[in-house]
Structure formats: C-alpha cells, structure tokens
Amino acid sequence: MENRSVLIGLHGISGVGWKTIDLLVRSCSDLKDLLHWPAGEYGRLGIPAARIQRLIDELTPFKIEASLEMYERLGIRILTRFDPGYPRLLEETAQPPWVLYCRGRQEVLQRPALAVVGTRTPTAYGRKAARELSHALSAAGFVIVSGLARGIDAEAHRGAKDGAGGTAAVLGVPPDRIYPPEHARLHEEIIAGGGLVMSEYPLGTVPHPGLFPMRNRVIAGISLGVIVVEAAERSGSLITADMALEESRDVFAVPGPIHSPKSRGALSLIKQGAKMVTDPGDIYEEYSHLMSSLGGQTGVSAQSAFMPSPVQQLTEDEAILYRLLSSVPVPIDVLLEQTQFTFGHLHSVLISLLLKKVIAELPGSSYVSI
Missing domain, CATH: 1.10.150 (DNA polymerase; domain 1)
Structure with missing residues (x-):
C-alpha cells in the first residue's frame, strides 16, 4: 500500500x-x-x-x-500533497489541504488562476460585472476560481466556464453534495466544459457553516490574486481577501456606487490599498509577464476582451432601449419620454428584452440592465 x-x-x-x-x-x-x-x-x-x-x-x-x-x-479523483500534480501555490500556504477530492480536469490546477468572489445577494450591477470580468479573464487564459455559492460566485463561474482558462469551483461541502442545490446544473456544466469541482472534505463529512470559511483559504491559496466584486462591510468575501493578503497574494476590488451597502466592502478594500478594477486591463497589467504564455486572447484591448455586448443580438428598437438602461433603475415613464415610443410599443420591447434576459424589472415598473 x-x-x-x-x-x-x-x-x-x-x-x-x-x-x-x-x-x-x-x-x-x-x-x-x-x-x-x-x-x-x-x-x-x-x-x-x-x-x-x-x-x-x-x-x-x-x-x-x-x-x-x-x-x-463515484467518479471522484483524489489529489494528495504527495502527488506531483498538487498545485505549487497551494503547497506554499500555511495550512494546505492534505487531500483534495476532485471531479473534472485536475490539470486546471496547473494554470495561473484568479479568484472572483463577492456577496450572495448581488445587485444587477454586481452580477454583470462579475460575469463579464470573469469571461474576459478566462478568455485571456486565466482560470477563474470561486466557491459555487449563490450570487457573485455563480456569475463568475458562468462567465468563465466557456473561456480558454475555464473555471474551478471549491466546495464548502463533501464532493458528493451540491450546495446550494439549485446549482446542480452549473456544477455539471463546469465539469462538462473542462473545468474542475473540488473539495477538501471527505465523504461522510457533516456539512456545517464552519466549513465555508475554511474553504475560502483554498480559494485564495490556489490563486495569484483575489478580486472582490461586491461585498458588505462584514462579508465572507473579505475573509477571503484577508487570507489572500496573509499568503502574499494580490487583492483587487471592483468599485460600486458609494451609497450601496453591497459596495462598502470593496470600497473599503480600495481605501486600504487594494487595486481598483474597472476593466480587465487593470488585471492584465499586473500579470504582463504571464500574458504571452497563457494562450488566450492577449492581442486585444482590455475593453474588447469583455463578453460581447448583448446589443449585438438585439433589434434596432431593443438596442435603443437597452442603451438607456444601466444598474441604476429607470422608471417606465422616463423611458417613454426618452424613446418617444408609444406605450404599447415600449411595453412589447421591454417584454422582449426581459425574455432575452438582458434587463430586469424592479418594483414600481422600473428597469435595469443585467
């Protein structure tokens, strides 16, 4: 043996x-x-x-x-600290897991990775920022790491799973469980797309809240840096950022509206010295020495590496209306005035955009882009 x-x-x-x-x-x-x-x-x-x-x-x-x-x-492959494929960055941390239980491609762990984390209850702005930023970074060749939780984690995985870098999910539960259960499809899409789902908790481990903060050290440990998209002042995402700092990893933060409680954690990190991220180029310039070896879309500008704009998939009237929307809610009467559409036509265009899932309706007949 x-x-x-x-x-x-x-x-x-x-x-x-x-x-x-x-x-x-x-x-x-x-x-x-x-x-x-x-x-x-x-x-x-x-x-x-x-x-x-x-x-x-x-x-x-x-x-x-x-x-x-x-x-x-069960189709679960096991990676131990005695194996040559164990990630070097994780090995260098203060408390690297002895064993990782994996589904998917373990080779993902050998590529440069960045963590994208944030609140479980993001705004439309936060969801869009996480998804598009993760898509761009994955397209450039970075593996995007997150925790498969609700909110920002899920958007990060969705944005990255089809990119050149792909995505890796670090679970806070044993490898035979899926939490939250509504992410079962995303779980399988990550694996089918050549990504990785892993856990350090063996079969039979009883899930409890204390497992999730421990999981965060693995997210930070396998990553070159941690990007916080949206987080409250007291947030598990800030714990991950603190763990990243303890392990001499880079910490980035996406700024948000100063009056939004969801932005306070990220804004606080920026005040403390985290690098502000407003487009993928802010990340690329930190890792310029790696870009030529990543094999992704490195010959394009930071902005054009973002996910293709939904406007490219819209009719002319849909595109006009979509450009008037942002993360700030716009009431329907304002849209009527700005578009000069009839009410009936405006209503039909809004329904079409809702069905295409590029906008969201908020209480009071207000709309935001997503």
Missing part, C-alpha cells in the same frame, strides 16, 4: 484533523508503518485516547481499500 493511500485513509477518519495528520506525517517517515502502530506509539505523541482508538479501528488496509473503491465508483 502506498503512503498516499494511507494519507487518504487518515484524512477520512472522523475527528482526525489537519494538525493530527501533520503531527503523524512529521513523526513517521513511512506512513505505512501507521497500519501497525500500537496505542502506545500514538500516545507518545500526545494524541487523546479516544482519537487513538479511532485511528486503530479505522486505519486498516481493508477500510482504506474500501474507501478508495467508493471514490472511484
């Missing part, structure tokens, strides 16, 4: 956490010896008696093989 198999077995034992595994790896030059360790050897290291009993009961060749077969049956 290989040392990596023993490590996977250790990692799957309930109550045996990162520090215990670290202690055992440092204390035992050949992990296969652990299969025969008596209780006294574990006790000598100061491991509590209850945990020792679990190690003796669970760390057996039969149970390890059964676990490996289960992962293989």
Whole structure:
C-alpha cells in the first residue's frame, strides 16, 4: 500500500484533523508503518485516547481499500500533497489541504488562476460585472476560481466556464453534495466544459457553516490574486481577501456606487490599498509577464476582451432601449419620454428584452440592465 493511500485513509477518519495528520506525517517517515502502530506509539505523541482508538479501528488496509473503491465508483479523483500534480501555490500556504477530492480536469490546477468572489445577494450591477470580468479573464487564459455559492460566485463561474482558462469551483461541502442545490446544473456544466469541482472534505463529512470559511483559504491559496466584486462591510468575501493578503497574494476590488451597502466592502478594500478594477486591463497589467504564455486572447484591448455586448443580438428598437438602461433603475415613464415610443410599443420591447434576459424589472415598473 502506498503512503498516499494511507494519507487518504487518515484524512477520512472522523475527528482526525489537519494538525493530527501533520503531527503523524512529521513523526513517521513511512506512513505505512501507521497500519501497525500500537496505542502506545500514538500516545507518545500526545494524541487523546479516544482519537487513538479511532485511528486503530479505522486505519486498516481493508477500510482504506474500501474507501478508495467508493471514490472511484463515484467518479471522484483524489489529489494528495504527495502527488506531483498538487498545485505549487497551494503547497506554499500555511495550512494546505492534505487531500483534495476532485471531479473534472485536475490539470486546471496547473494554470495561473484568479479568484472572483463577492456577496450572495448581488445587485444587477454586481452580477454583470462579475460575469463579464470573469469571461474576459478566462478568455485571456486565466482560470477563474470561486466557491459555487449563490450570487457573485455563480456569475463568475458562468462567465468563465466557456473561456480558454475555464473555471474551478471549491466546495464548502463533501464532493458528493451540491450546495446550494439549485446549482446542480452549473456544477455539471463546469465539469462538462473542462473545468474542475473540488473539495477538501471527505465523504461522510457533516456539512456545517464552519466549513465555508475554511474553504475560502483554498480559494485564495490556489490563486495569484483575489478580486472582490461586491461585498458588505462584514462579508465572507473579505475573509477571503484577508487570507489572500496573509499568503502574499494580490487583492483587487471592483468599485460600486458609494451609497450601496453591497459596495462598502470593496470600497473599503480600495481605501486600504487594494487595486481598483474597472476593466480587465487593470488585471492584465499586473500579470504582463504571464500574458504571452497563457494562450488566450492577449492581442486585444482590455475593453474588447469583455463578453460581447448583448446589443449585438438585439433589434434596432431593443438596442435603443437597452442603451438607456444601466444598474441604476429607470422608471417606465422616463423611458417613454426618452424613446418617444408609444406605450404599447415600449411595453412589447421591454417584454422582449426581459425574455432575452438582458434587463430586469424592479418594483414600481422600473428597469435595469443585467
């Protein structure tokens, strides 16, 4: 049995956490010896008696093989710190995961990556900014990393999944679960599109809120930098940004309206020295030394690398109306005055734009672009 198999077995034992595994790896030059360790050897290291009993009961060749077969049956590939494909940047962090459970292409982890994170309840402006920025960066060849959560995370994955760089999702739940459940289709689209979905939590881990902040260190750890799109003053996204700073990663922030609570976290980061991002070129110039090797759309301007404008897909009247809208709500009476359309025609054009999902209707018959 290989040392990596023993490590996977250790990692799957309930109550045996990162520090215990670290202690055992440092204390035992050949992990296969652990299969025969008596209780006294574990006790000598100061491991509590209850945990020792679990190690003796669970760390057996039969149970390890059964676990490996289960992962293989579920189509989950395993990457350990003993494997040559383990991401170098993540290895350099203070607490790199011992094991990553993966679905999709692990090769994604070998390419330059940027994290895009933000609030779970974004504005139309935030959704559009995350989606278009992620699309442009992926088109340039960067892997876009996020957490498959609602809001900005999901928009980042959607924008990036079809680009040259693709996308990687880091789960806060075990690899056989999908959270939130409505992202099941996005989960499969990422994998089918050549991306990667991964988790450091073994099968059987009981999901709880504490897993998600720990997941954030992995998002920051595999990335060259973290881009915060929209975040409140107290936000998990700011935790990810703090973790990025602790690991000497770059931190970027997309500015938003000064009166929007969703923008306060990003604006605060900018005040503290994070680089402000208003177009992809702000990112490209930070990594100019990488651009020629990424294999993406590096010969275009920052602005033209954005997702093609929805205006290209609209009729003439739809394009006129779309250009009048932004992230700031515009009442229907203002649109009537600005377009000079009849009410009936304006209403039909609005319905068409809503069906094409390029605008959204807000309470009070106001409209925004998305």
